[in-house]
Amino acid sequence: MPKGLTFLPSLALTAVMALPLAAETKPDAGTVLATVNGDEITLGHVVATVAALPQQYQQIEDDVLYDFVLEQLIQQQLLGQQQEELTQQNALTLDNETRSLLAVQTVNALTNDVVTDEAVQAAYDAQFAEFEGEDEFDASHILVESEDEAKALKAQLDDGADFAEMAREHSTGPSGPNGGALGWFGKGQMVPEFENAVLGLEKGQISEPVQTQFGWHLVILNDKRKSEAPALEAVRDELAQTIQQEAIQAQIDELTQQAQIERTALEGVGPEVIRQLDLIQE
Known part of the structure:
Protein backbone atom coordinates (compact mmCIF):
# COMPACT_ATOMS: atom_id res chain seq x y z
CA MET A 1 0.00 0.00 0.00
CA PRO A 2 1.46 3.40 -0.93
CA LYS A 3 2.57 5.29 2.17
CA GLY A 4 0.14 8.03 3.12
CA LEU A 5 -2.48 6.99 0.54
CA THR A 6 -5.27 5.68 2.75
CA PHE A 7 -8.84 6.35 1.78
CA LEU A 8 -10.34 3.73 4.09
CA PRO A 9 -9.02 1.32 6.73
CA SER A 10 -7.97 -2.05 5.44
CA LEU A 11 -10.82 -4.54 5.25
CA ALA A 12 -10.90 -8.31 4.93
CA LEU A 13 -12.64 -8.88 1.61
CA THR A 14 -13.14 -12.61 1.72
CA ALA A 15 -16.43 -12.28 -0.15
CA VAL A 16 -14.73 -10.78 -3.21
CA MET A 17 -13.40 -13.37 -5.58
CA ALA A 18 -11.15 -12.79 -8.58
CA LEU A 19 -12.80 -13.41 -11.90
CA PRO A 20 -11.16 -15.77 -14.38
CA LEU A 21 -8.95 -14.13 -16.99
CA ALA A 22 -10.65 -13.45 -20.29
CA ALA A 23 -9.18 -12.89 -23.72
CA GLU A 24 -7.45 -9.55 -24.10
CA THR A 25 -9.88 -6.83 -25.12
CA LYS A 26 -9.56 -3.16 -25.93
CA PRO A 27 -10.23 -1.28 -22.67
CA ASP A 28 -12.77 1.52 -22.42
CA ALA A 29 -14.39 3.46 -19.60
CA GLY A 30 -17.14 0.88 -19.29
CA THR A 31 -14.80 -2.09 -18.90
CA VAL A 32 -15.90 -3.85 -15.69
CA LEU A 33 -13.03 -4.55 -13.30
CA ALA A 34 -15.06 -5.88 -10.36
CA THR A 35 -18.60 -6.43 -9.19
CA VAL A 36 -19.60 -6.03 -5.56
CA ASN A 37 -22.91 -7.67 -4.75
CA GLY A 38 -23.97 -6.98 -8.32
CA ASP A 39 -22.74 -3.37 -8.46
CA GLU A 40 -20.09 -2.73 -11.11
CA ILE A 41 -16.78 -0.92 -10.70
CA THR A 42 -15.37 0.05 -14.07
CA LEU A 43 -12.06 1.07 -15.52
CA GLY A 44 -13.53 4.54 -15.87
CA HIS A 45 -14.05 4.74 -12.11
CA VAL A 46 -10.40 3.82 -11.53
CA VAL A 47 -9.04 6.25 -14.13
CA ALA A 48 -11.17 9.12 -12.78
CA THR A 49 -10.02 8.39 -9.23
CA VAL A 50 -6.36 8.38 -10.22
CA ALA A 51 -6.75 11.61 -12.20
CA ALA A 52 -8.18 13.35 -9.12
CA LEU A 53 -5.35 12.28 -6.79
CA PRO A 54 -2.95 14.96 -5.45
CA GLN A 55 0.25 15.45 -7.43
CA GLN A 56 2.45 13.58 -4.94
CA TYR A 57 0.59 10.35 -5.68
CA GLN A 58 1.03 10.60 -9.45
CA GLN A 59 4.62 9.31 -9.12
CA ILE A 60 3.53 5.96 -7.67
CA GLU A 61 4.13 2.98 -9.95
CA ASP A 62 1.07 2.23 -12.10
CA ASP A 63 0.74 -1.40 -11.02
CA VAL A 64 0.77 -0.42 -7.33
CA LEU A 65 -1.66 2.44 -7.86
CA TYR A 66 -4.02 0.36 -10.00
CA ASP A 67 -4.35 -2.41 -7.42
CA PHE A 68 -4.68 -0.02 -4.52
CA VAL A 69 -7.30 2.25 -6.11
CA LEU A 70 -9.40 -0.69 -7.26
CA GLU A 71 -9.25 -2.19 -3.78
CA GLN A 72 -10.29 1.12 -2.25
CA LEU A 73 -13.24 1.42 -4.61
CA ILE A 74 -14.34 -2.09 -3.69
CA GLN A 75 -14.13 -1.23 -0.01
CA GLN A 76 -16.05 1.98 -0.54
CA GLN A 77 -18.72 0.09 -2.47
CA LEU A 78 -19.10 -2.40 0.36
CA LEU A 79 -19.49 0.36 2.92
CA GLY A 80 -21.73 2.42 0.67
CA GLN A 81 -24.11 -0.51 0.19
CA GLN A 82 -24.92 -0.28 3.88
CA GLN A 83 -26.72 3.03 3.26
CA GLU A 84 -30.06 3.46 1.54
CA GLU A 85 -29.48 7.06 0.50
CA LEU A 86 -27.27 10.08 1.05
CA THR A 87 -27.82 12.26 4.08
CA GLN A 88 -29.25 15.68 3.38
CA GLN A 89 -25.82 17.29 3.89
CA ASN A 90 -24.10 14.86 1.53
CA ALA A 91 -26.86 15.22 -1.06
CA LEU A 92 -26.42 18.99 -1.00
CA THR A 93 -22.65 18.57 -1.24
CA LEU A 94 -23.16 16.35 -4.29
CA ASP A 95 -25.40 19.02 -5.84
CA ASN A 96 -22.66 21.60 -5.30
CA GLU A 97 -19.97 19.33 -6.75
CA THR A 98 -22.11 18.58 -9.80
CA ARG A 99 -22.73 22.28 -10.34
CA SER A 100 -19.03 22.98 -10.03
CA LEU A 101 -17.99 20.22 -12.42
CA LEU A 102 -20.48 21.38 -15.05
CA ALA A 103 -19.12 24.93 -14.71
CA VAL A 104 -15.57 23.62 -15.10
CA GLN A 105 -16.59 21.81 -18.29
CA THR A 106 -17.90 25.09 -19.70
CA VAL A 107 -14.70 26.90 -18.67
CA ASN A 108 -12.52 24.20 -20.24
CA ALA A 109 -14.45 24.31 -23.50
CA LEU A 110 -14.23 28.10 -23.56
CA THR A 111 -10.52 28.01 -22.78
CA ASN A 112 -9.84 25.62 -25.64
CA ASP A 113 -11.57 28.03 -27.99
CA VAL A 114 -9.94 31.28 -26.90
CA VAL A 115 -6.46 30.38 -25.60
CA THR A 116 -4.69 29.70 -28.89
CA ASP A 117 -1.14 30.38 -30.02
CA GLU A 118 -2.47 33.18 -32.21
CA ALA A 119 -4.36 34.77 -29.31
CA VAL A 120 -1.33 34.58 -27.02
CA GLN A 121 0.90 36.11 -29.69
CA ALA A 122 -1.61 38.92 -30.25
CA ALA A 123 -1.79 39.63 -26.52
CA TYR A 124 2.01 39.67 -26.32
CA ASP A 125 2.27 42.08 -29.25
CA ALA A 126 -0.36 44.37 -27.76
CA GLN A 127 1.37 44.48 -24.38
CA PHE A 128 4.98 44.81 -25.50
CA ALA A 129 4.87 46.36 -28.98
CA GLU A 130 5.79 49.77 -27.59
CA PHE A 131 7.85 48.51 -24.67
CA GLU A 132 10.48 51.12 -23.79
CA GLY A 133 12.02 49.36 -20.82
CA GLU A 134 13.08 50.58 -17.41
CA SER A 227 15.52 46.54 -19.67
CA GLU A 228 14.31 44.38 -22.55
CA ALA A 229 10.81 43.03 -23.04
CA PRO A 230 10.47 39.51 -21.68
CA ALA A 231 10.54 36.64 -24.16
CA LEU A 232 7.14 35.31 -25.21
CA GLU A 233 7.74 31.95 -23.53
CA ALA A 234 8.53 33.66 -20.23
CA VAL A 235 5.10 35.29 -20.08
CA ARG A 236 3.03 32.77 -22.08
CA ASP A 237 1.28 31.31 -19.02
CA GLU A 238 0.48 34.76 -17.63
CA LEU A 239 -0.93 35.93 -20.97
CA ALA A 240 -2.96 32.73 -21.37
CA GLN A 241 -4.42 33.15 -17.91
CA THR A 242 -5.42 36.74 -18.67
CA ILE A 243 -7.08 35.70 -21.93
CA GLN A 244 -8.92 32.92 -20.12
CA GLN A 245 -10.11 35.15 -17.29
CA GLU A 246 -11.33 37.84 -19.66
CA ALA A 247 -13.20 35.28 -21.77
CA ILE A 248 -14.80 33.68 -18.71
CA GLN A 249 -15.90 37.04 -17.34
CA ALA A 250 -17.32 38.03 -20.73
CA GLN A 251 -19.25 34.75 -20.87
CA ILE A 252 -20.58 35.25 -17.35
CA ASP A 253 -21.62 38.81 -18.16
CA GLU A 254 -23.43 37.67 -21.31
CA LEU A 255 -25.19 34.78 -19.58
CA THR A 256 -26.17 37.02 -16.69
CA GLN A 257 -27.79 39.52 -19.04
CA GLN A 258 -29.73 36.75 -20.77
CA ALA A 259 -30.78 34.92 -17.61
CA GLN A 260 -33.65 35.53 -15.21
CA ILE A 261 -32.01 35.69 -11.79
CA GLU A 262 -34.06 36.44 -8.71
CA ARG A 263 -32.38 36.82 -5.35
CA THR A 264 -34.78 36.31 -2.52
CA ALA A 265 -34.39 38.71 0.40
CA LEU A 266 -35.67 37.16 3.62
CA GLU A 267 -35.41 38.69 7.05
CA GLY A 268 -33.17 36.64 9.33
CA VAL A 269 -31.69 34.61 6.46
CA GLY A 270 -28.18 35.76 5.60
CA PRO A 271 -24.59 35.75 6.83
CA GLU A 272 -25.71 35.10 10.39
CA VAL A 273 -26.87 31.55 9.56
CA ILE A 274 -24.25 30.23 7.13
CA ARG A 275 -22.46 28.21 9.83
CA GLN A 276 -25.56 26.55 11.26
CA LEU A 277 -24.84 22.96 10.24
CA ASP A 278 -27.90 21.75 12.09
CA LEU A 279 -30.00 23.17 9.21
CA ILE A 280 -28.70 20.44 6.86
CA GLN A 281 -28.20 17.60 9.29
CA GLU A 282 -30.82 14.94 9.88
Missing part, protein backbone atom coordinates in the same frame (compact mmCIF):
# COMPACT_ATOMS: atom_id res chain seq x y z
CA ASP A 135 16.48 51.91 -16.42
CA GLU A 136 18.86 49.25 -15.11
CA PHE A 137 22.23 49.91 -13.51
CA ASP A 138 25.47 47.99 -13.16
CA ALA A 139 27.33 49.36 -10.14
CA SER A 140 30.04 48.44 -7.68
CA HIS A 141 30.59 49.77 -4.17
CA ILE A 142 33.01 49.87 -1.28
CA LEU A 143 31.39 49.61 2.17
CA VAL A 144 33.20 50.85 5.29
CA GLU A 145 32.17 51.74 8.82
CA SER A 146 32.98 55.46 9.04
CA GLU A 147 32.71 58.58 6.92
CA ASP A 148 36.37 59.41 7.54
CA GLU A 149 37.46 56.05 6.18
CA ALA A 150 35.21 56.53 3.14
CA LYS A 151 36.67 60.00 2.48
CA ALA A 152 40.21 58.66 2.70
CA LEU A 153 39.44 55.92 0.19
CA LYS A 154 37.72 58.43 -2.10
CA ALA A 155 40.89 60.53 -2.15
CA GLN A 156 42.91 57.50 -3.23
CA LEU A 157 40.39 56.66 -5.92
CA ASP A 158 40.49 60.24 -7.21
CA ASP A 159 44.26 59.85 -7.45
CA GLY A 160 43.82 56.85 -9.74
CA ALA A 161 43.57 53.84 -7.41
CA ASP A 162 41.75 50.86 -8.93
CA PHE A 163 38.19 50.65 -7.59
CA ALA A 164 37.95 46.86 -7.68
CA GLU A 165 41.27 46.42 -5.92
CA MET A 166 40.29 48.93 -3.23
CA ALA A 167 36.98 47.10 -2.73
CA ARG A 168 38.73 43.75 -2.33
CA GLU A 169 41.14 45.25 0.19
CA HIS A 170 38.86 47.52 2.23
CA SER A 171 35.16 46.75 1.70
CA THR A 172 33.34 45.05 4.57
CA GLY A 173 30.37 44.08 2.40
CA PRO A 174 29.81 40.58 0.93
CA SER A 175 30.60 41.89 -2.56
CA GLY A 176 34.09 42.98 -1.49
CA PRO A 177 35.92 39.82 -2.60
CA ASN A 178 34.30 40.28 -5.99
CA GLY A 179 35.65 43.79 -6.39
CA GLY A 180 32.47 45.32 -5.00
CA ALA A 181 30.44 44.29 -8.06
CA LEU A 182 26.68 44.29 -7.47
CA GLY A 183 25.61 43.27 -10.96
CA TRP A 184 22.55 44.67 -12.73
CA PHE A 185 19.63 46.03 -10.72
CA GLY A 186 16.61 48.24 -11.30
CA LYS A 187 14.90 51.00 -9.42
CA GLY A 188 13.49 50.00 -6.07
CA GLN A 189 15.93 47.15 -5.52
CA MET A 190 18.38 49.13 -3.40
CA VAL A 191 17.84 51.24 -0.28
CA PRO A 192 16.78 54.82 -1.19
CA GLU A 193 20.05 56.55 -0.23
CA PHE A 194 22.08 54.14 -2.32
CA GLU A 195 19.69 54.35 -5.28
CA ASN A 196 19.72 58.16 -5.23
CA ALA A 197 23.50 58.12 -5.35
CA VAL A 198 23.47 55.79 -8.37
CA LEU A 199 20.88 57.92 -10.18
CA GLY A 200 23.15 60.95 -9.87
CA LEU A 201 26.18 59.29 -11.46
CA GLU A 202 27.47 59.21 -15.01
CA LYS A 203 29.09 56.05 -16.37
CA GLY A 204 32.50 55.62 -14.74
CA GLN A 205 31.88 58.28 -12.09
CA ILE A 206 32.49 57.61 -8.38
CA SER A 207 30.13 59.03 -5.78
CA GLU A 208 30.95 60.99 -2.67
CA PRO A 209 30.56 58.96 0.56
CA VAL A 210 26.93 57.84 0.98
CA GLN A 211 25.49 56.74 4.32
CA THR A 212 22.90 53.98 4.59
CA GLN A 213 21.78 51.67 7.38
CA PHE A 214 24.69 49.39 6.46
CA GLY A 215 27.46 51.97 6.76
CA TRP A 216 29.27 54.31 4.38
CA HIS A 217 29.50 53.58 0.66
CA LEU A 218 31.54 54.70 -2.28
CA VAL A 219 29.68 53.83 -5.48
CA ILE A 220 30.86 53.63 -9.08
CA LEU A 221 28.43 53.34 -12.00
CA ASN A 222 29.88 50.78 -14.39
CA ASP A 223 27.12 50.85 -16.99
CA LYS A 224 23.48 51.71 -17.62
CA ARG A 225 20.87 50.21 -19.94
CA LYS A 226 17.16 49.82 -20.63
Whole structure:
Protein backbone atom coordinates (compact mmCIF):
# COMPACT_ATOMS: atom_id res chain seq x y z
CA MET A 1 0.00 0.00 0.00
CA PRO A 2 1.46 3.40 -0.93
CA LYS A 3 2.57 5.29 2.17
CA GLY A 4 0.14 8.03 3.12
CA LEU A 5 -2.48 6.99 0.54
CA THR A 6 -5.27 5.68 2.75
CA PHE A 7 -8.84 6.35 1.78
CA LEU A 8 -10.34 3.73 4.09
CA PRO A 9 -9.02 1.32 6.73
CA SER A 10 -7.97 -2.05 5.44
CA LEU A 11 -10.82 -4.54 5.25
CA ALA A 12 -10.90 -8.31 4.93
CA LEU A 13 -12.64 -8.88 1.61
CA THR A 14 -13.14 -12.61 1.72
CA ALA A 15 -16.43 -12.28 -0.15
CA VAL A 16 -14.73 -10.78 -3.21
CA MET A 17 -13.40 -13.37 -5.58
CA ALA A 18 -11.15 -12.79 -8.58
CA LEU A 19 -12.80 -13.41 -11.90
CA PRO A 20 -11.16 -15.77 -14.38
CA LEU A 21 -8.95 -14.13 -16.99
CA ALA A 22 -10.65 -13.45 -20.29
CA ALA A 23 -9.18 -12.89 -23.72
CA GLU A 24 -7.45 -9.55 -24.10
CA THR A 25 -9.88 -6.83 -25.12
CA LYS A 26 -9.56 -3.16 -25.93
CA PRO A 27 -10.23 -1.28 -22.67
CA ASP A 28 -12.77 1.52 -22.42
CA ALA A 29 -14.39 3.46 -19.60
CA GLY A 30 -17.14 0.88 -19.29
CA THR A 31 -14.80 -2.09 -18.90
CA VAL A 32 -15.90 -3.85 -15.69
CA LEU A 33 -13.03 -4.55 -13.30
CA ALA A 34 -15.06 -5.88 -10.36
CA THR A 35 -18.60 -6.43 -9.19
CA VAL A 36 -19.60 -6.03 -5.56
CA ASN A 37 -22.91 -7.67 -4.75
CA GLY A 38 -23.97 -6.98 -8.32
CA ASP A 39 -22.74 -3.37 -8.46
CA GLU A 40 -20.09 -2.73 -11.11
CA ILE A 41 -16.78 -0.92 -10.70
CA THR A 42 -15.37 0.05 -14.07
CA LEU A 43 -12.06 1.07 -15.52
CA GLY A 44 -13.53 4.54 -15.87
CA HIS A 45 -14.05 4.74 -12.11
CA VAL A 46 -10.40 3.82 -11.53
CA VAL A 47 -9.04 6.25 -14.13
CA ALA A 48 -11.17 9.12 -12.78
CA THR A 49 -10.02 8.39 -9.23
CA VAL A 50 -6.36 8.38 -10.22
CA ALA A 51 -6.75 11.61 -12.20
CA ALA A 52 -8.18 13.35 -9.12
CA LEU A 53 -5.35 12.28 -6.79
CA PRO A 54 -2.95 14.96 -5.45
CA GLN A 55 0.25 15.45 -7.43
CA GLN A 56 2.45 13.58 -4.94
CA TYR A 57 0.59 10.35 -5.68
CA GLN A 58 1.03 10.60 -9.45
CA GLN A 59 4.62 9.31 -9.12
CA ILE A 60 3.53 5.96 -7.67
CA GLU A 61 4.13 2.98 -9.95
CA ASP A 62 1.07 2.23 -12.10
CA ASP A 63 0.74 -1.40 -11.02
CA VAL A 64 0.77 -0.42 -7.33
CA LEU A 65 -1.66 2.44 -7.86
CA TYR A 66 -4.02 0.36 -10.00
CA ASP A 67 -4.35 -2.41 -7.42
CA PHE A 68 -4.68 -0.02 -4.52
CA VAL A 69 -7.30 2.25 -6.11
CA LEU A 70 -9.40 -0.69 -7.26
CA GLU A 71 -9.25 -2.19 -3.78
CA GLN A 72 -10.29 1.12 -2.25
CA LEU A 73 -13.24 1.42 -4.61
CA ILE A 74 -14.34 -2.09 -3.69
CA GLN A 75 -14.13 -1.23 -0.01
CA GLN A 76 -16.05 1.98 -0.54
CA GLN A 77 -18.72 0.09 -2.47
CA LEU A 78 -19.10 -2.40 0.36
CA LEU A 79 -19.49 0.36 2.92
CA GLY A 80 -21.73 2.42 0.67
CA GLN A 81 -24.11 -0.51 0.19
CA GLN A 82 -24.92 -0.28 3.88
CA GLN A 83 -26.72 3.03 3.26
CA GLU A 84 -30.06 3.46 1.54
CA GLU A 85 -29.48 7.06 0.50
CA LEU A 86 -27.27 10.08 1.05
CA THR A 87 -27.82 12.26 4.08
CA GLN A 88 -29.25 15.68 3.38
CA GLN A 89 -25.82 17.29 3.89
CA ASN A 90 -24.10 14.86 1.53
CA ALA A 91 -26.86 15.22 -1.06
CA LEU A 92 -26.42 18.99 -1.00
CA THR A 93 -22.65 18.57 -1.24
CA LEU A 94 -23.16 16.35 -4.29
CA ASP A 95 -25.40 19.02 -5.84
CA ASN A 96 -22.66 21.60 -5.30
CA GLU A 97 -19.97 19.33 -6.75
CA THR A 98 -22.11 18.58 -9.80
CA ARG A 99 -22.73 22.28 -10.34
CA SER A 100 -19.03 22.98 -10.03
CA LEU A 101 -17.99 20.22 -12.42
CA LEU A 102 -20.48 21.38 -15.05
CA ALA A 103 -19.12 24.93 -14.71
CA VAL A 104 -15.57 23.62 -15.10
CA GLN A 105 -16.59 21.81 -18.29
CA THR A 106 -17.90 25.09 -19.70
CA VAL A 107 -14.70 26.90 -18.67
CA ASN A 108 -12.52 24.20 -20.24
CA ALA A 109 -14.45 24.31 -23.50
CA LEU A 110 -14.23 28.10 -23.56
CA THR A 111 -10.52 28.01 -22.78
CA ASN A 112 -9.84 25.62 -25.64
CA ASP A 113 -11.57 28.03 -27.99
CA VAL A 114 -9.94 31.28 -26.90
CA VAL A 115 -6.46 30.38 -25.60
CA THR A 116 -4.69 29.70 -28.89
CA ASP A 117 -1.14 30.38 -30.02
CA GLU A 118 -2.47 33.18 -32.21
CA ALA A 119 -4.36 34.77 -29.31
CA VAL A 120 -1.33 34.58 -27.02
CA GLN A 121 0.90 36.11 -29.69
CA ALA A 122 -1.61 38.92 -30.25
CA ALA A 123 -1.79 39.63 -26.52
CA TYR A 124 2.01 39.67 -26.32
CA ASP A 125 2.27 42.08 -29.25
CA ALA A 126 -0.36 44.37 -27.76
CA GLN A 127 1.37 44.48 -24.38
CA PHE A 128 4.98 44.81 -25.50
CA ALA A 129 4.87 46.36 -28.98
CA GLU A 130 5.79 49.77 -27.59
CA PHE A 131 7.85 48.51 -24.67
CA GLU A 132 10.48 51.12 -23.79
CA GLY A 133 12.02 49.36 -20.82
CA GLU A 134 13.08 50.58 -17.41
CA ASP A 135 16.48 51.91 -16.42
CA GLU A 136 18.86 49.25 -15.11
CA PHE A 137 22.23 49.91 -13.51
CA ASP A 138 25.47 47.99 -13.16
CA ALA A 139 27.33 49.36 -10.14
CA SER A 140 30.04 48.44 -7.68
CA HIS A 141 30.59 49.77 -4.17
CA ILE A 142 33.01 49.87 -1.28
CA LEU A 143 31.39 49.61 2.17
CA VAL A 144 33.20 50.85 5.29
CA GLU A 145 32.17 51.74 8.82
CA SER A 146 32.98 55.46 9.04
CA GLU A 147 32.71 58.58 6.92
CA ASP A 148 36.37 59.41 7.54
CA GLU A 149 37.46 56.05 6.18
CA ALA A 150 35.21 56.53 3.14
CA LYS A 151 36.67 60.00 2.48
CA ALA A 152 40.21 58.66 2.70
CA LEU A 153 39.44 55.92 0.19
CA LYS A 154 37.72 58.43 -2.10
CA ALA A 155 40.89 60.53 -2.15
CA GLN A 156 42.91 57.50 -3.23
CA LEU A 157 40.39 56.66 -5.92
CA ASP A 158 40.49 60.24 -7.21
CA ASP A 159 44.26 59.85 -7.45
CA GLY A 160 43.82 56.85 -9.74
CA ALA A 161 43.57 53.84 -7.41
CA ASP A 162 41.75 50.86 -8.93
CA PHE A 163 38.19 50.65 -7.59
CA ALA A 164 37.95 46.86 -7.68
CA GLU A 165 41.27 46.42 -5.92
CA MET A 166 40.29 48.93 -3.23
CA ALA A 167 36.98 47.10 -2.73
CA ARG A 168 38.73 43.75 -2.33
CA GLU A 169 41.14 45.25 0.19
CA HIS A 170 38.86 47.52 2.23
CA SER A 171 35.16 46.75 1.70
CA THR A 172 33.34 45.05 4.57
CA GLY A 173 30.37 44.08 2.40
CA PRO A 174 29.81 40.58 0.93
CA SER A 175 30.60 41.89 -2.56
CA GLY A 176 34.09 42.98 -1.49
CA PRO A 177 35.92 39.82 -2.60
CA ASN A 178 34.30 40.28 -5.99
CA GLY A 179 35.65 43.79 -6.39
CA GLY A 180 32.47 45.32 -5.00
CA ALA A 181 30.44 44.29 -8.06
CA LEU A 182 26.68 44.29 -7.47
CA GLY A 183 25.61 43.27 -10.96
CA TRP A 184 22.55 44.67 -12.73
CA PHE A 185 19.63 46.03 -10.72
CA GLY A 186 16.61 48.24 -11.30
CA LYS A 187 14.90 51.00 -9.42
CA GLY A 188 13.49 50.00 -6.07
CA GLN A 189 15.93 47.15 -5.52
CA MET A 190 18.38 49.13 -3.40
CA VAL A 191 17.84 51.24 -0.28
CA PRO A 192 16.78 54.82 -1.19
CA GLU A 193 20.05 56.55 -0.23
CA PHE A 194 22.08 54.14 -2.32
CA GLU A 195 19.69 54.35 -5.28
CA ASN A 196 19.72 58.16 -5.23
CA ALA A 197 23.50 58.12 -5.35
CA VAL A 198 23.47 55.79 -8.37
CA LEU A 199 20.88 57.92 -10.18
CA GLY A 200 23.15 60.95 -9.87
CA LEU A 201 26.18 59.29 -11.46
CA GLU A 202 27.47 59.21 -15.01
CA LYS A 203 29.09 56.05 -16.37
CA GLY A 204 32.50 55.62 -14.74
CA GLN A 205 31.88 58.28 -12.09
CA ILE A 206 32.49 57.61 -8.38
CA SER A 207 30.13 59.03 -5.78
CA GLU A 208 30.95 60.99 -2.67
CA PRO A 209 30.56 58.96 0.56
CA VAL A 210 26.93 57.84 0.98
CA GLN A 211 25.49 56.74 4.32
CA THR A 212 22.90 53.98 4.59
CA GLN A 213 21.78 51.67 7.38
CA PHE A 214 24.69 49.39 6.46
CA GLY A 215 27.46 51.97 6.76
CA TRP A 216 29.27 54.31 4.38
CA HIS A 217 29.50 53.58 0.66
CA LEU A 218 31.54 54.70 -2.28
CA VAL A 219 29.68 53.83 -5.48
CA ILE A 220 30.86 53.63 -9.08
CA LEU A 221 28.43 53.34 -12.00
CA ASN A 222 29.88 50.78 -14.39
CA ASP A 223 27.12 50.85 -16.99
CA LYS A 224 23.48 51.71 -17.62
CA ARG A 225 20.87 50.21 -19.94
CA LYS A 226 17.16 49.82 -20.63
CA SER A 227 15.52 46.54 -19.67
CA GLU A 228 14.31 44.38 -22.55
CA ALA A 229 10.81 43.03 -23.04
CA PRO A 230 10.47 39.51 -21.68
CA ALA A 231 10.54 36.64 -24.16
CA LEU A 232 7.14 35.31 -25.21
CA GLU A 233 7.74 31.95 -23.53
CA ALA A 234 8.53 33.66 -20.23
CA VAL A 235 5.10 35.29 -20.08
CA ARG A 236 3.03 32.77 -22.08
CA ASP A 237 1.28 31.31 -19.02
CA GLU A 238 0.48 34.76 -17.63
CA LEU A 239 -0.93 35.93 -20.97
CA ALA A 240 -2.96 32.73 -21.37
CA GLN A 241 -4.42 33.15 -17.91
CA THR A 242 -5.42 36.74 -18.67
CA ILE A 243 -7.08 35.70 -21.93
CA GLN A 244 -8.92 32.92 -20.12
CA GLN A 245 -10.11 35.15 -17.29
CA GLU A 246 -11.33 37.84 -19.66
CA ALA A 247 -13.20 35.28 -21.77
CA ILE A 248 -14.80 33.68 -18.71
CA GLN A 249 -15.90 37.04 -17.34
CA ALA A 250 -17.32 38.03 -20.73
CA GLN A 251 -19.25 34.75 -20.87
CA ILE A 252 -20.58 35.25 -17.35
CA ASP A 253 -21.62 38.81 -18.16
CA GLU A 254 -23.43 37.67 -21.31
CA LEU A 255 -25.19 34.78 -19.58
CA THR A 256 -26.17 37.02 -16.69
CA GLN A 257 -27.79 39.52 -19.04
CA GLN A 258 -29.73 36.75 -20.77
CA ALA A 259 -30.78 34.92 -17.61
CA GLN A 260 -33.65 35.53 -15.21
CA ILE A 261 -32.01 35.69 -11.79
CA GLU A 262 -34.06 36.44 -8.71
CA ARG A 263 -32.38 36.82 -5.35
CA THR A 264 -34.78 36.31 -2.52
CA ALA A 265 -34.39 38.71 0.40
CA LEU A 266 -35.67 37.16 3.62
CA GLU A 267 -35.41 38.69 7.05
CA GLY A 268 -33.17 36.64 9.33
CA VAL A 269 -31.69 34.61 6.46
CA GLY A 270 -28.18 35.76 5.60
CA PRO A 271 -24.59 35.75 6.83
CA GLU A 272 -25.71 35.10 10.39
CA VAL A 273 -26.87 31.55 9.56
CA ILE A 274 -24.25 30.23 7.13
CA ARG A 275 -22.46 28.21 9.83
CA GLN A 276 -25.56 26.55 11.26
CA LEU A 277 -24.84 22.96 10.24
CA ASP A 278 -27.90 21.75 12.09
CA LEU A 279 -30.00 23.17 9.21
CA ILE A 280 -28.70 20.44 6.86
CA GLN A 281 -28.20 17.60 9.29
CA GLU A 282 -30.82 14.94 9.88
